[in-house]
Amino acid sequence: MISQRAAPHLRLPARAPLALWELAAACALLISPACTDPQPQEAAQTPASSPIRSEAREWTPGADEEAPPTARADLVEEFRAAQAMPRHPSDGGGRAWLEPLPDGSPPRASVASPGRFELTYEAGPLGIAVGGMLYLQVDPFWDWSSPQAEYPPAPGYTLVETDAEGVSLEARALGSSLLAARVEGRALQEGERVRILYGAGSRGARTDRYRDRSTHLWIAVDGDGDGMRSVLADSPTIDVDPGPAAQLVLRWPSTAQPGEEVRVVAAVLDRTGSTGVAVEGKLVLKDGGEGVTLPRSVPLDLDAEGRASFRVRIEAPGIHRLSADLQLAGEETPGPLSAQSNPLVAHEEVPLLLWADLHGHSNLSDGTGTPEDYFTYARDVAGLDVVALTDHDHWGVLFIDENPQMWEHIQETVERFHAPGEFVTLLGYEWTSWIHGHRHVLYFTDRGELHSSLDPATDSPADLWDALRGEDALTFAHHSAGGPIATNWSFAPDPILEPVTEVVSVHGVSEAAENPGRIYSPRQGYFVRDALNAGYRLGFIGSGDSHDGHPGLAHLASPTGGVAAVFAKERTRASVLEAFRARRVYATSGPRIFLNAHLAGLPMGSDVPASELVGGSALLEVRGIGTGPIGEVELIRSGAVTQLLECGGELAFRHEFELHDLKPDEYVYINLRQEDRAQAWSSPWFIR
Secondary structure, three states: OOOOOOOOOOOOOOHHHHHHHHHHHHHHHHOOHOOOOOOOOOOOOOOOOOOOOOOOOOOOOOOOOOOOOOOHHHHHHHHHHHHHHOOOOOOOOOOOEEEEOOOOOOEEEEEEOOOOOEEEEEOOOOOEEOEEEEEEOOOOOOOOOOOOOOOOOOOOEEEEEEEOOOOOOEEOOOOOOOOEEEEEEEOEEOOOEEEEEEEEOOEEEOOOOOOOEEEEEEEEEEEOOOOHHHHHHHHOOEEEOOOOEEEEEEEOOOOOOOOOOOEEEEEEOOOOOOOOOOOOEEEEEOOOOOOOOOEEEEEEHHHOOEEEEEEEEEOOEEEEEEEEEEEEEOOOOOOOOOEEOOEEEEEEOOOOEEEOOOEOOOOOOOOOOOHHHHHHHHOOOOOOOOOEEEOOOOOOOHHHOOOOOHHHHHHHHHHOOOEOOOOEEEEEEEEEEOOEEEEEEEEEEOOOOOOOOOOHHHHHOOOOOOHHHOOOOEEEEOOOOOOOOOOOOOOOOOOOOOOOOEEEEEEOOOOOOOOEOOOOOOOOOHHHHHHHHHHOOOOEEEEEEOOOOOOHHHHHHOOOOEEEEEEEOOOHHHHHHOOOOOOOOEOOOOOEEEEEEEOOOOOOOOOOOOHHHHHHEEEEEEEEEOOEEEEEEHHHHHHHHEEOOOOOOOOEEEEEEEEEEOOOOOOOOOOOEEEEOOOEEEOOOOEE
């Protein structure tokens, strides 16, 4: 049987009962949602004498150090120690379930709403010894009430009781999201049951703030009382339904040929961007622009969960935007929900532009929803062309690198949703190094190996790249300038396996320190512009790093999000891989801003031979079309803003920047900013 573990608990020698409570409380903190929180927060305080995390000295790319001062060696040591510790045979024993409702139906929950949930645990063949513990762990990431047994009027109050004669249970909250009940009196024997009523007080227990399916109410057992627990393989799950209809989104491609038929997706979402809203009515379409053949309306059935997909024909060249209103069944006129699509550029010579989100999580690690939900949202709500699910190798309640069936589930789901020419899915995971920074690993094949960041054979970027060499695979550094963990830029990115980097996500912007949307807990010397100044050649992408089940639309529930724009020849894995390796990509903070630019006639991401520039001069031709009014466009040259174009709130612009005295080893890129704070970044051009 595959070992299924919760956050690591270090084994201790025999200690007093109070010490065991303290141990459990301390270890509960190891799965705090620090790596999922997109909001700014203060950096953790560490002793100035710490040799690896000292705030007193500055680290810059190229420094001769094993790890940057942001490294969390303590986490790595704790994870590895837990891997090495054996479990007692009684750990993780027994079974548990959620009791049905009085009518026999399974219990359900609604987002951010109080609920009451009755669970039953039945002891396994080895029971639970005196001093052993039974745990309830609710999802630690998205605002479930922490279970507590101390104060009935407060949310999350939990009763733990048994009818087993001679057994008493002492329950206590252990940090955020975790409650433990210690067995006293005599051992709990096989078949004896414990009732856990979570949300027993007058205020119930608050549920997930996002829609979720099959979210776990984790039950774990420390059968012998040694401080090590294992999660039950059959821990109960529950579905969390979305809130009421609150917004409408509308997406179609950003480029098309005149005469081409394109797919449009529309979705009614709740206020946080979750799908699955029960709505019946129709979409009333309007304002497609001259030369777009539209149906008058599109039906929305209850079974469609608020989602619709249809096709329209683009007859004429131009810039087109589509609008729609929601009209509910039984109403004579549309209601207040309306949406406008991203701009679509129709022209015979416009290159194919694909939209991708290459970074996000499901409830297999620290996100919401199943892998199936993730890919469905990407395809049928966000209207993405390319998507990857990148759950953590070693983070969450269960760890994928210790549970091969979880990795198999992801691979099967990626393969099932892949539709070349229509919808490209990529196999991926997040290499969660707390020493060198997080990277997502993408395979452009159906199958691939998960190389753990805790495995000594692949615990550095260089070792990871060696393991991937020869594969159709890429890696991407992300939230590199701060946030949960900064990137160790002393490892020069592999030019084949890491040609681009993520500059924006829900964590904020890692492009440059002066960017107004910069990442929380920023670190000087770690920004992507610092890496370019050190001589690295990297293209730019954005991706969501969504943990809320919203790939492609992570910015709906966060101040920033991120998507990647890919100039590819076709919607296939091979074509997308070629575009990334050529750095023919750009980044936005979420909205589908159209951006196309050429330096000396070469597309973004290109190496520009200095010998072919007459007198070192060249024109940078830029065309941008916003999803809203454009404020300004910066030209960044070798680390500094050298030209600024004021756009005055126009929705579109064309401009030629004149560049002179370009020399080898310089780089150039542009940063477009809308008045609503949305941004786009071209990949740099590199003068060679």
